[in-house]
Amino acid sequence: MEDIFGKALLDYLEGNDWKNIKTHSSVAGKDVMPLSYLFRAFEEMPLLEQKALELCKGSVLDIGCGAGPHSLWLQNHGFKVTALDSSKGAIxxxxxxxxxxxxxCGVLDYSGTTFDTLLLLMNGIGIVGRLALLVTYLEHFKKLLNPGGQVLMDSSNIIYMYEEDDDGGVWIPGDRDYYGEVEFTMEYKGQKSPSFYWLYLDFNTLENAAMAHGFTCDLVSQGEHYDYLARLTLKK
Structure with missing residues (x-):
């Protein structure tokens, strides 16, 4: 599969004839992903991301690192950080x-090393894709954590993006199990990616799943637009 995302990052980094990535989602329609934002400095990051970086401890696995702004900040501040991504161009x-x-590699294919902090930012839990796979990821995270370790992740509750019925209910498409399962395609310089699912997870659903699978789940902070930062730790 063509690494559209990685090619865009490398073009931008190397000063080639780059273009912003175009996206199309089943919820928001057409949009643009500015490449400059993927290389942002700490001061340009949302407050939730800044808070997550400040809460990191010990060795860190930056899952879905992209262009590596979080890994770079952590490394520059003395952390032992590993940047992981399934995109070769990103790496x-x-x-x-x-x-x-x-x-x-993808995080589910990674093993053999354990960490004090697993970091998933920019709606990092999105990599799960479908809600039914959340359990698989939570169980895998257990294998990657040192005793006393933590998972820091952000996401958003996107229920507000759906139309309300006359009776106050929300209309959810029938082809998905959960309203936060959003189907995306990316386009860069005329090349389109295969469609993929990206999960936006409300905190209550995350908390219930985490508690059912051996974690405590704390709401660390909330953003201005239905977004939040959560911390998972294994129950003692």
Whole structure:
């Protein structure tokens, strides 16, 4: 499969004839992903991301690292951080920016090392895709955590994006199990990615799933637009 995302990151980093990534989603329709935002400095990050970075401890696995802005900040502040992404271009970008430890694979394929912090930002839990797979990821996270470790993740409750019925209910498409399962395609320089699902997870659903699978789940902070930062720790 063509690594559209990674190609865009490398074009931007190398100053090639880059374009912003176009996206199309089953909820919001057409949109644009500005490449400059993927390389943002700490001061340009949302407050939830800044808070998450400040809460990191010990060794950190930056899951879905993208261009590596979070990994780079952590590394520059003395953390032992590993940047992980399924996009080869993203990992090549991280290496070019000086991130010392990188892994090119999906998190479910990664094992053998444990961490004090698992970090999933920019709606990081989105990698789960479908709600039915959340349990698989939670169980895998257990295997990646050191004793006393934590998972820091952000997401959004996107129920507000759906139309209300006359009786106050919300109309949800019948082809998905949960309203936060959003189908995306990306386009870059005329090339389109295969469609994929990205999960937007409301906090109550996350909390219930986490508690059912051996975690405590704390709401650390809430943003201005239905977004939040959560911290998961294993029950003692």
């Amino acid at each position: 090549d970008t991280c290496r070019s920016l000086g991130i010392e430890k990188t892994v090119h």
